Amino acid sequence: MRQYALLRLLLAVFFLYIAWPLIPEATTQLEYIFWGCWLAFLFLFIGANLSTLLQITHPPVMEQKEILKRKLGNN
Numbered sequence: 001m002r003q004y005a006l007l008r009l010l011l012a013v014f015f016l017y018i019a020w021p022l023i024p025e026a027t028t029q030l031e032y033i034f035w036g037c038w039l040a041f042l043f044l045f046i047g048a049n050l051s052t053l054l055q056i057t058h059p060p061v062m063e064q065k066e067i068l069k070r071k072l073g074n075n
Helices: 002-025 029-053 061-072
Strands: none
Touching (some): 002 029
C-alpha cells in the first residue's frame, strides 16, 4: 500500500514544517536534546517510509494482510 507510505511521508514533512521555526529558539541543554532526538526520530521515520515507498522493504504486517486478501480475491 504505497499510498499509506506516501501519506505518512507527507505528514512527517508537515510536522517538520511546523517545528522548523521553533528549533533555532532552543536555549537550554534540555531543549537541544529534545530537538535532537525529535529530528533523529523524524529522519528514521522518513527513511523507513521511503524504503517502503521505493519497495526496498516489505510493507507492515497490517498492510500485507490486505494485499494477500486482494490476491486471493476475498474482499
